[in-house]
Amino acid sequence: MTNKDLADLLYPNITKTIDDLEKMYPQRDLPNGAEVCRFAPSPTGRMHMGNLYASFVPEVMAKQTDGVFILRIEDTDNKRAIENGIQLIIDDLENYNYIINEDPIDGGNYGPYIQTERKEIYHIVAKYLVSISRAYPCFCSEDDLADMREQQEKRKERIGYYGHYAKCRNLSYDEVKKHIENGDKWVLRLKSMGDFNKKRVFKDLVKGTIELPENDIDQVLIKSDGIPPYAFAHVCDDHFMRVTTVTRDDSYISSVPYHLELWDACGFKAPKFAHLLPLNIKDGNTIRKLSKRKDPEAAVSFYHEKGIPVEAIKLYFATIMNSNFEGWYLQNPDKSYRDFKFSFNKMSKSGPIFDLEKIINISKNYLSRLSAKEVYDNLLVWADKFDKDFASLIKKYKDYTINILNIEREQKKPRKDFSCYSEIKSHIWYMYEELFNTENKNYEWQNITNKDEIKNILESYINKYYNASDDKDVWFEKMKLLAEELGYAANVKDYKNNQEAYKGSIVDISMVIRVALTTKSMTPDLYEIMKLLGTDEIKKRIRLL
RNA sequence: GGCCUGUUGGUCAAGUGGUUAAGAUGCCACCCUCUCAAGGUGGAGUCACGAGUUCAAUUCUCGUACAGGCUACCA
Numbered sequence A: 001m002t003n004k005d006l007a008d009l010l011y012p013n014i015t016k017t018i019d020d021l022e023k024m025y026p027q028r029d030l031p032n033g034a035e036v037c038r039f040a041p042s043p044t045g046r047m048h049m050g051n052l053y054a055s056f057v058p059e060v061m062a063k064q065t066d067g068v069f070i071l072r073i074e075d076t077d078n079k080r081a082i083e084n085g086i087q088l089i090i091d092d093l094e095n096y097n098y099i100i101n102e103d104p105i106d107g108g109n110y111g112p113y114i115q116t117e118r119k120e121i122y123h124i125v126a127k128y129l130v131s132i133s134r135a136y137p138c139f140c141s142e143d144d145l146a147d148m149r150e151q152q153e154k155r156k157e158r159i160g161y162y163g164h165y166a167k168c169r170n171l172s173y174d175e176v177k178k179h180i181e182n183g184d185k186w187v188l189r190l191k192s193m194g195d196f197n198k199k200r201v202f203k204d205l206v207k208g209t210i211e212l213p214e215n216d217i218d219q220v221l222i223k224s225d226g227i228p229p230y231a232f233a234h235v236c237d238d239h240f241m242r243v244t245t246v247t248r249d250d251s252y253i254s255s256v257p258y259h260l261e262l263w264d265a266c267g268f269k270a271p272k273f274a275h276l277l278p279l280n281i282k283d284g285n286t287i288r289k290l291s292k293r294k295d296p297e298a299a300v301s302f303y304h305e306k307g308i309p310v311e312a313i314k315l316y317f318a319t320i321m322n323s324n325f326e327g328w329y330l331q332n333p334d335k336s337y338r339d340f341k342f343s344f345n346k347m348s349k350s351g352p353i354f355d356l357e358k359i360i361n362i363s364k365n366y367l368s369r370l371s372a373k374e375v376y377d378n379l380l381v382w383a384d385k386f387d388k389d390f391a392s393l394i395k396k397y398k399d400y401t402i403n404i405l406n407i408e409r410e411q412k413k414p415r416k417d418f419s420c421y422s423e424i425k426s427h428i429w430y431m432y433e434e435l436f437n438t439e440n441k442n443y444e445w446q447n448i449t450n451k452d453e454i455k456n457i458l459e460s461y462i463n464k465y466y467n468a469s470d471d472k473d474v475w476f477e478k479m480k481l482l483a484e485e486l487g488y489a490a491n492v493k494d495y496k497n498n499q500e501a502y503k504g505s506i507v508d509i510s511m512v513i514r515v516a517l518t519t520k521s522m523t524p525d526l527y528e529i530m531k532l533l534g535t536d537e538i539k540k541r542i543r544l545l
Numbered sequence B: 001g002g003c004c005u006g007u008u009g010g011u012c013a014a015g016u017g018g019u020u021a022a023g024a025u026g027c028c029a030c031c032c033u034c035u036c037a038a039g040g041u042g043g044a045g046u047c048a049c050g051a052g053u054u055c056a057a058u059u060c061u062c063g064u065a066c067a068g069g070c071u072a073c074c075a
Helices: A003-010 A018-024 A049-064 A085-095 A119-131 A142-154 A173-182 A230-240 A250-266 A300-306 A310-321 A324-331 A356-369 A372-386 A388-396 A398-405 A421-431 A433-438 A451-465 A472-485 A492-497 A506-518 A526-543
Strands: A036-039 A068-071 A135-138 A187-190 A199-204 A208-213 A220-222 A245-249 A272-276 A280-283 A286-289
Touching: A003 A119, A003 A173, A018 A119, A036 A049, A036 A245, A049 A068, A049 A085, A049 A245, A049 A272, A049 A310, A068 A085, A119 A135, A119 A187, A119 A220, A119 A230, A119 A250, A135 A173, A187 A250, A199 A250, A199 A272, A208 A250, A230 A250, A245 A250, A250 A272, A300 A421, A310 A324, A310 A356, A372 A388, A372 A398, A372 A421, A388 A398, A398 A421, A398 A526, A421 A433, A421 A526, A451 A472, A451 A506, A451 A526, A472 A506, A472 A526, A492 A506, A506 A526
Parallel strands: A036 A068, A245 A272
Antiparallel strands: A135 A187, A187 A220, A199 A208, A280 A286
């Protein structure tokens, strides 16, 4: 009996061959140097920052080489899949404006893009491996394997299905046939030719040259449910999707020798590998992988709710991906991260620690460079979801709100008050009549405690000096005049040099007006605020006291 | 247990057989200033430990410690 007979016995319904697949999924016609990369998540739940970063890297690399970015769903472990998982992943990726060329929903020429729908492809390759005697069926039960493991542990041997432990390796055709006719459950195993005492050397784009023992374990290629585990699926998929660079979690690195044996056995040319370090987080004194459950800041929704712009998150990803990005971006603040030349070998070899503080800083800088109109539009989108009352307020006062947001913005050194959209309201609420009248007001008078003096300053100002049409210089001159009239120093230095001669300084004068109008001791430019508030509102607020 | 990988200021991190060991962020001080936010200037603070090779080691080698990963019909 030949291997071909065994192949036909195991896969009687598979008629296509590897050659057919090669024709169905031809080499891609792409420019020189174009990378085909993919993000291959399991649909086990919502994306978190770790996933988002893991997809950022291949997307960027594909795009900057005019290549292709593929989304492939690895759902071979259907125990863990959740309903709707695929759509949730696509939603998050699109929310982050990743450009996906091929995915399960919109398709592509190299699909299907869901592993459980690629069963036939796996079986074609599996049948081929049987036919060249590189794979064989194994009928060992879970108990058999547990016994084997126990024995190996007792003898302090390596655990696994290898060497003389690979009992089913030498089953005859007739024995196999009998099992099959009995309807016995079976898995397909690789017939490994590796030698554990020899080293397999390979190059990882991130980590450099790595040396690991060859694989000698007859790993499972096809599970008893007919679906392959990760490794075999990866080889078939990445080959026939014509992926040029495989990016994946660093934890796969120790199984690369096995994967390479598979690539070789199938007769496929292995792609380049880039093993990415996972995002870590500092938890007390220990460092661990970012966890969806333990870390609220790991959830993508955390950033939606806070209103941290997705662009800022991507800038953060760019900085941790290639640390020289940060310096480049400082020099080129107007450019897109797309213009930066990323490379795998600039990636850190130790896992980056997820740093919320850094994200906030990046976000702050990013927001400060937006135009008032852009901030307004984004703020409205955020508020529509998370603060409906505020949304309708800024819709009602659209131009007014844009003007508020434009205070000390759209200039060389703009203000950097807020790091996310959810913080904006707390900075500008007092500009709205509605909010000013309804919020609990806590006037921050600081060290100015004398009510009569406060009234005196305000009345003098509003009656003798205030004029809505003054420009900023005139406005400030008048503040100085007011100060002098009331016995305050017109400039701070005079006061500092001679504190006894004055009741205070212009600082106190402007502070009284500032607090009276806004309740806050710290605000942006007072002149701008007063201009926007307008005479009526100013007078109303002064009268309130 | 076995096999990999990593460890540079508080944090994120460049980098090298001879460097004043970048930069960012955070902190402190000062300047500017009507408050704030910025901006400017300055400051404190680092090559995990122990051997070895070398004229010279943060860099190369070995060991130790610590951390992470793999060791499934999970991915």
